[in-house]
Amino acid sequence: MTVLVWLSLAAWVWLTLAQGFFWRTDQRLPAPVATGRWPEVVVLVPARDEAEVLPVSLPSLLAQRYPGRARVVLVDDHSSDGTGELARRLGADGGLALTVTTPPPLPPGWTGKLWALRHGVEQAGGAEYLLLTDADIAHRPDSLAALVAAAEGHRLDLVSQMARLRVETGWERLIVPAFVYFFAQLYPFRWSNKPGSRTAAAAGGCSLVRRTALERAGGIAAIRGAVIDDVNLARAVKRTGGRTWLGLAEQVDSVRPYPELAQLWRMVSRSAYAQLRHSPLLLLGTVLGLTLVYLVPPVAAVAGAAAGAWWVAGAGAAAWALMAGTFTPMLRYYGQPVAAALLLPFTALLYLLMTVDSAVQHWRGRGAAWKGRTYGKTLEPGDGPASD
CATH class of the missing domain: 3.90.550.10 (Spore Coat Polysaccharide Biosynthesis Protein SpsA; Chain A)
Structure with missing residues (x-):
C-alpha cells in the first residue's frame, strides 16, 4: 500500500500540472471577430x-x-x-x-x-x-x-x-x-x-x-x-x-x-470498449490505472489513519485532495456543490465497472447497441484513416 499510494500521489501531481491543465473549464467559444461575412x-x-x-x-x-x-x-x-x-x-x-x-x-x-x-x-x-x-x-x-x-x-x-x-x-x-x-x-x-x-x-x-x-x-x-x-x-x-x-x-x-442509473450506464458502456480499440490489454491497463489513480487514495487515507500509518494516510489524503481540487471547476460549471468532489472515487468505480461491462457486451456480440442496432468492431481512433 505504501508503494501504491506514493505512485498514486505522483500520478496526481503529473495529471494536475502536465496533462494540459485538463481540469480547467476556461476553454469557451473564442470571442467573435467582425469579418462582415455570414456564409450559408x-x-x-x-x-x-x-x-x-x-x-x-x-x-x-x-x-x-x-x-x-x-x-x-x-x-x-x-x-x-x-x-x-x-x-x-x-x-x-x-x-x-x-x-x-x-x-x-x-x-x-x-x-x-x-x-x-x-x-x-x-x-x-x-x-x-x-x-x-x-x-x-x-x-x-x-x-x-x-x-x-x-x-x-x-x-x-x-x-x-x-x-x-x-x-x-x-x-x-x-x-x-x-x-x-x-x-x-x-x-x-x-x-x-x-x-x-x-x-x-x-x-x-x-x-x-x-x-x-x-x-x-x-x-x-x-x-x-x-x-x-x-x-x-x-x-x-x-x-x-x-x-x-x-x-x-x-x-x-x-x-x-x-433519470436512472441504467440509462446512464448504457450511455457510457455502449462506447467505452470501442474507445479502448477493443483491446483486452488496453482494458486491463485502464482497470489498473483507474484503480491506482482513483481508488487507492481514499483507501490509503482511511486505512492508513486506522492503522496509524500516517505517511500512508497523508499521501492518500494529498492525492485525494488533488483529485477533488481538479474536479471542483467542473462541478462549478454544472452548478453542483463543491463537496461532491469527494465522491469522485465512487463515480470512478462506477465508470470502471461500466467499461468492463462494455467489454463483456462486446464479447457477447452486443457491443455498441443503440436505437435497436448493434455494431461489432468498427473503425475507431488508431484503426484507420481517421487516426493520427
Whole structure:
C-alpha cells in the first residue's frame, strides 16, 4: 500500500500540472471577430426515434437568429415513433426552412448516425458550413451565429462545443460532470485546440465544420464505421491540415433525460470498449490505472489513519485532495456543490465497472447497441484513416 499510494500521489501531481491543465473549464467559444461575412450554413440533424426530445430541440434550431442564409435538414433515420411527421409539423410553425428526408437502407460497414449524416450532406447543396448537431441538443437563439463568427474570425475548420448535459436527478449529478471531466482528461481541450498537436477531439452534439475541410478529410465516408464519430471527425480534419477547436458550451444544452442509473450506464458502456480499440490489454491497463489513480487514495487515507500509518494516510489524503481540487471547476460549471468532489472515487468505480461491462457486451456480440442496432468492431481512433 505504501508503494501504491506514493505512485498514486505522483500520478496526481503529473495529471494536475502536465496533462494540459485538463481540469480547467476556461476553454469557451473564442470571442467573435467582425469579418462582415455570414456564409450559408446548413444544419444537419440525424434523428432516429427522437419524438420525445424533438419538440424542445428542433424549435430551438428553427428559431436561430442568423444574419446569412441558413436552413435545417433533419434526416429521419427510419424511425418507428413518428419522428419525421412530428418534425414536419414543428417546421410548419415558421423560422428557418426545414427539410425532412430519409436515407436509403443502412449498408454494411456504416453506423446509422454517420449514414444519416452522409445523406444529409448530399442534401446540403453548396453551403460553406455544416452544423452537425444531435436531435437531443437545444441551441440558444444566437448559437449558430456565434459558431460561424468564431470559425470565420479565427480561421477554424471545425468548431465544436460540448453541450451542457442535464444534471437534475441524483444519478445525473453524480455521473454527468465526471463524464465531461474524464473526457477532458483523455483529450485535454488545450492540446486539442493547439495547431500541430497530435491530440484532436470534438463533441458530436455540436460541431460546425467547413465543407471544404470535410471534403479534404474524405467526407463522412472516412469515418463511416466509427462509434466514437466525433473524435474521429476531429482527427480526420486535423490530420489533413484543418484547424479544430473544442470547448465547453454556454448556449448549447442537451435535453435528453437520464433519470436512472441504467440509462446512464448504457450511455457510457455502449462506447467505452470501442474507445479502448477493443483491446483486452488496453482494458486491463485502464482497470489498473483507474484503480491506482482513483481508488487507492481514499483507501490509503482511511486505512492508513486506522492503522496509524500516517505517511500512508497523508499521501492518500494529498492525492485525494488533488483529485477533488481538479474536479471542483467542473462541478462549478454544472452548478453542483463543491463537496461532491469527494465522491469522485465512487463515480470512478462506477465508470470502471461500466467499461468492463462494455467489454463483456462486446464479447457477447452486443457491443455498441443503440436505437435497436448493434455494431461489432468498427473503425475507431488508431484503426484507420481517421487516426493520427
